[in-house]
Amino acid sequence: MAPQTLLFAAFFLVPVVIAFALAFMEVRPTRMTWVGLENFERVLADPLFGRALINTSLFTAVVVVFWLGKALLIAYLLDPMNGTLQTFFKSAFYLPAVTSSIIISLIWLWIFNPTFGLLNAFVGLFGVEPVAWLGNTGTALPSLMVMQVVMGGGSSIVLLSAALARIPRDLYEVALIDGARRPTIFAKVILPLIRPTLLYLVVTGTINTFQVFDSVYVMTQGGPQFATTTVVYRIYQEAFQRFDLGLASAMAIVLFLITLVLAAVQFRLLGQNVEY
Amino acid sequence: MRRSALKVLAALLALTPVAAAQPEIELTWWINPWRIVTPDLPEGQSPTGEEYARYMSERFMELHPNVTVHYELVPNAGFGEKVTTAIFAGNPPDVLKDLDWNPEWAREGLLEPIDPYLTDEDRQDFLPYALEKGNVDGQHYIWPWNNSNNGMGSTLLLNTALFEEAGVEVPPLPDRSWTIDEFLAAAEKLTMDRDGDGTTDVYAITFAARDTENMLAWLMRFGAKLINDEGTAFVLNSEEGVRALQFIVDLIYEYGYAPRGGEALDVYGTIENLHNGRAAIGYGGIYEIGRIDRYLKEGRIADPIDVVIAPFPHDPEVGPIAYQTSGGFVVFKQEDDYKREMAMEFARFLTSRENIKMLESLLYITARRSANAELDFANVADYTDDVPTEVQVYQAAIDHGVPYFGPSDLDISPAMEYFTAAMEAALSRTKTPQQALDDFVREANRAVFGN
Numbered sequence: 001m002a003p004q005t006l007l008f009a010a011f012f013l014v015p016v017v018i019a020f021a022l023a024f025m026e027v028r029p030t031r032m033t034w035v036g037l038e039n040f041e042r043v044l045a046d047p048l049f050g051r052a053l054i055n056t057s058l059f060t061a062v063v064v065v066f067w068l069g070k071a072l073l074i075a076y077l078l079d080p081m082n083g084t085l086q087t088f089f090k091s092a093f094y095l096p097a098v099t100s101s102i103i104i105s106l107i108w109l110w111i112f113n114p115t116f117g118l119l120n121a122f123v124g125l126f127g128v129e130p131v132a133w134l135g136n137t138g139t140a141l142p143s144l145m146v147m148q149v150v151m152g153g154g155s156s157i158v159l160l161s162a163a164l165a166r167i168p169r170d171l172y173e174v175a176l177i178d179g180a181r182r183p184t185i186f187a188k189v190i191l192p193l194i195r196p197t198l199l200y201l202v203v204t205g206t207i208n209t210f211q212v213f214d215s216v217y218v219m220t221q222g223g224p225q226f227a228t229t230t231v232v233y234r235i236y237q238e239a240f241q242r243f244d245l246g247l248a249s250a251m252a253i254v255l256f257l258i259t260l261v262l263a264a265v266q267f268r269l270l271g272q273n274v275e276y
Numbered sequence: 277m278r279r280s281a282l283k284v285l286a287a288l289l290a291l292t293p294v295a296a297a298q299p300e301i302e303l304t305w306w307i308n309p310w311r312i313v314t315p316d317l318p319e320g321q322s323p324t325g326e327e328y329a330r331y332m333s334e335r336f337m338e339l340h341p342n343v344t345v346h347y348e349l350v351p352n353a354g355f356g357e358k359v360t361t362a363i364f365a366g367n368p369p370d371v372l373k374d375l376d377w378n379p380e381w382a383r384e385g386l387l388e389p390i391d392p393y394l395t396d397e398d399r400q401d402f403l404p405y406a407l408e409k410g411n412v413d414g415q416h417y418i419w420p421w422n423n424s425n426n427g428m429g430s431t432l433l434l435n436t437a438l439f440e441e442a443g444v445e446v447p448p449l450p451d452r453s454w455t456i457d458e459f460l461a462a463a464e465k466l467t468m469d470r471d472g473d474g475t476t477d478v479y480a481i482t483f484a485a486r487d488t489e490n491m492l493a494w495l496m497r498f499g500a501k502l503i504n505d506e507g508t509a510f511v512l513n514s515e516e517g518v519r520a521l522q523f524i525v526d527l528i529y530e531y532g533y534a535p536r537g538g539e540a541l542d543v544y545g546t547i548e549n550l551h552n553g554r555a556a557i558g559y560g561g562i563y564e565i566g567r568i569d570r571y572l573k574e575g576r577i578a579d580p581i582d583v584v585i586a587p588f589p590h591d592p593e594v595g596p597i598a599y600q601t602s603g604g605f606v607v608f609k610q611e612d613d614y615k616r617e618m619a620m621e622f623a624r625f626l627t628s629r630e631n632i633k634m635l636e637s638l639l640y641i642t643a644r645r646s647a648n649a650e651l652d653f654a655n656v657a658d659y660t661d662d663v664p665t666e667v668q669v670y671q672a673a674i675d676h677g678v679p680y681f682g683p684s685d686l687d688i689s690p691a692m693e694y695f696t697a698a699m700e701a702a703l704s705r706t707k708t709p710q711q712a713l714d715d716f717v718r719e720a721n722r723a724v725f726g727n
Contacts, residue, residue: 029363029384047719114537135485135540137706222693223486224539224700240357242690243364 022249039250049251051226052234053258055141059230060209063148067209068201071153075160076186090161094154105218108147109134112219134220137227144215144228156201163197164190199270206266207259231255298342301615303622305333305347307373308355313637325349328634336625343618368608370619371626374418375603379685382412388607389415393620401629405677406602406643412685418604419623420643422635424674427561428543429489429599431673433583438478438556442466449665451672452586453596456497456523459589463533466556480533481557482549483524484541485699488692489599490559492680495520499594503682509727510691510720513713516594521702521709529705539704551577561585561670562663565656566639582659585666587673600677602643641671691720 001009023040026033043049074093078086096104111118112133120130133143167190175185191198213232216222222229222237231251239248309325317327326349333345348369350358356376362368363386381387394416399407402420410418424430434446442465447454454462463480470477485491492502500517503510511517528534535554538545543559550558551571558564562585571577590596605623610616625631632642636651648671653663660666681688698716701707707715721727 027364029381029386114540130537132537132540135537135700136704137700221486223696224704225697225706226693237693240360243360245364 019249019252022245023253025246027243027245035246039246040254042247043250043254046234048226048229049231049234049254052229052231055226055228056210056212056230056232059141059145059148059212060206062145063152063209064202064205066145066149067152068156068198068205070149071156071160071201072198074153075157075164076190078157078161079164086161090158093157096151097154101214102218104147104151105215108151108215109219112143134228135224137225140220140224140227144212144219147215148209148212156205159197159201160194163194167193195270199266202270203263203266206262210255210259210262298340299614300342300344301612301618302344302346303371303615303619304369305329305345305371305622306350306359306369307347308352308375309349311638312634314634323637332626332631336622339625340618340621343622345622370608370610370615371623372606372608373421373603374606376689377409377418377603378687379412380687381606382410382415382417382685386609387417388609388616388620389417390419390607390620390623391416393624401644401646403602403643403645405600406604409602409684410604410606417606419606419627420602421604421627421632423602423641423643423648424561424563425489425599425601425603426563426567427585427670428487428559429493429680430677431559431561431585431587431598431670432481433550433558433560433564434586435550435553435556435558436582436584438466438468438553442468442478442556446584447586450668452584452669454586454589456589456591460531460533463527463557464531467531467533476532476535478553479535479549479555481527482541482546482555483528483534483538483703484543484546485539485703486542486696487546487559488695489680490543490546491524491699492695493588493597493599494524496597496678496680497523497588497594498591501678502680503686503688507683507686509725510717512695513710513717517713518710521713525702525705525709528703539700551581553581558583562641562653562656562667563639565659565666568659569656580659582661584660585669585673587669587676596673596676597678598673598676599680600674601680604643641667686724688720688724690723691716694719694723 022032024034024036026035026038074089078089081089114120114130114132114135117133119133120128124130131139133139171189171193172185175189180188211232212230213236216228216230216233217236220228222233232255235248235251235255238244238251307329310328311323311325312328313323314327314331316331317323329347329349333347336345337343352375359368359372359376360378363381368386382389390410403423406420406423407416407418409420410416436446439446439462442462444462444465446452447458466478466480467476468478469475483491483494495512495517496502498516498520500512500514500520502512524534528536528538535549546555546559547564547567549555551568560567565583568577568581568583572580587596587598605626607616607619607623610619627643629644629646632644633647633650635642636653637655639653639656641651642648651667653667657663694716698707698712701715702709702712
């Protein structure tokens with residue numbers, strides 16, 4: 001067996017298979033008991049898992065759309081720039097991607113702090129009363145979304161820039177000669193031609209965002225009133241706080257199936273070959 | 277010379293059977309960092325948290341040269357995860373400081389009962405509730421060590437300067453006991469708008485939804501219980517519980533004696549409000565006076581704060597109530613009899629009258645009566661006038677301890693996130709106290725008791 005296959009098996013395949021097996025067992029420190037579908041029944045009966053699923057879906061839908069929109073806009077604005085300037089901006093936007101998400105979360109905790117946070121200091125200039133951004137059920141999840149959109153997208157900008165650079169300039173010129181305006185060129189020429197990159201980003205972005213955990217763990221612990229409890233945070237709670245590994249594995253399997261279906265749907269909707 | 281050598285050899289040979297009777301063993305010991313000042317720490321040097329583990333391991337190895345103690349410092353964050361992972365991996369430490377006591381470990385047969393090793397003197401010397409904490413199905417599993425959890429849920433800290441400024445007398449000695457009405461009268465005066473601009477500069481107290489012990493302490497003021505006496509159901513939505521939570525909400529929104537925004541705060545938010553003078557009353561015991569000292573030295577607070585300790589106010593019909601808790605050391609299951617003996621010996625060594633007193637440097641009361649009689653906590657005298665008196669007030673308060681989280685052998689952890697959610701809902705007024713507690717009780721009963 002090739003070394004890479006061994007590594008893949010040891011660190012990916014075997015844990016995944018074990019997780020599948022654990023989903024059908026009650027796992028105690030001294031024994032494991034086969035319980036069939038009982039863990040999945042518990043997942044379905046768990047109101048917090050349902051809540052987490054709604055929160056995660058909402059979070060993913062909003063974040064992926066805005067984060068991709070932001071990345072597309074920035075890549076489009078960077079496209080005409082010369083190499084050095086473009087590299088500078090791409091590096092600047094990529095910087096958060098190489099920063100620890102825990103550090104980013106801690107910085108944003110300060111920004112959202114109700115007493116001495118930057119955001120309340122700013123809105124206070126307009127006479128707005130201080131808001132407990134992460135303590136209010138109406139603002140906690142949107143606050144996490146804002147953070148994710150603002151800080152995310154660095155690698156997407158790089159990929160979209162590459163995709164835009166690959167489009168032959170002749171196509172723009174032809175479109176301009178035909179009298180097309182910039183929005184029309186963007187919608188009718190650029191978007192269809194970068195569809196493979198968009199597909200890749202939508203699929204990987206959805207999968208990644210569906211697994212949001214770090215910011216929830218550091219900033220809200222799923223609160224207030226479960227407004228920011230996400231699926232992976234629920235899995236973490238069951239697996240590492242209560243050590244109900246069977247239930248946690250069943251939740252992980254459900255998450256896996258959901259992301260699989262979402263990816264399949266996205267491939268179906270966006271997965272068309274592009275030639276130019 | 278040759279004769280001397282022979283004598284030495286003969287002596288060594290004579291000792292050989294004894295040495296052979298004591299096999300070489302290795303003990304693993306996991307503990308979270310405790311910044312205890314050890315006797316060998318140079319003057320003026322602050323402990324990092326490792327000194328205690330190193331010092332105690334070395335002292336024990338001196339007494340038992342055939343034992344090697346491998347200590348490991350496990351940070352508080354992720355402590356539970358690491359321990360449970362080790363348990364599931366079949367490789368737990370031999371001796372562990374229980375940060376998150378889980379009675380399931382004992383039920384699963386993972387721990388050694390300490391009963392055969394407890395002497396009559398131990399049983400009389402350890403505080404009853406400290407020993408009782410490790411009681412699972414009639415057997416004890418924890419060697420009691422530290423008493424209390426920094427005093428959260430047990431006592432209050434009163435900023436004497438702010439009490440004086442407001443013209444409020446601190447509750448009288450010997451125990452500083454005060455009623456709810458006396459507290460309300462004091463709170464009204466302690467809530468101050470110093471410059472008359474319509475904004476409160478000093479609040480009487482702070483409530484924080486994510487501060488479980490202190491919120492529960494307030495909820496118990498009027499006689500509410502978290503769990504019924506039989507340990508079979510959550511009953512916090514009783515008339516008394518709803519009345520208490522309404523009292524808290526009124527203190528914030530009706531009277532304005534506590535700041536809004538408590539739904540987003542944890543215990544550090546309340547500590548901060550006491551330290552920066554935004555609240556006249558904070559939470560905690562002797563340990564919290566030490567925190568003032570530490571924060572002052574670290575530059576996190578500008579000026580010293582003089583405080584005294586007082587119990588939570590009580591309803592005369594219910595009487596004083598406090599949170600009693602303790603921590604200690606557990607010994608994991610041992611296959612080897614001698615290793616079991618030595619693991620128990622090590623836990624006994626850590627919790628002996630002589631060694632348990634080292635907690636004094638951290639301003640913790642110990643789990644042994646005999647040791648507590650000798651503590652003076654002189655190093656916080658700068659922040660409170662008469663330390664022994666404050667220690668007595670603290671101990672008098674926790675003498676009124678109740679089974680705060682229900683029976684010690686019941687794992688209620690799956691329910692507590694619902695408690696936090698209920699407090700967040702009530703403090704933000706998104707639910708009435710009745711709705712918040714009804715929802716909590718329903719979900720908690722489902723999560724813990726399956727009904």
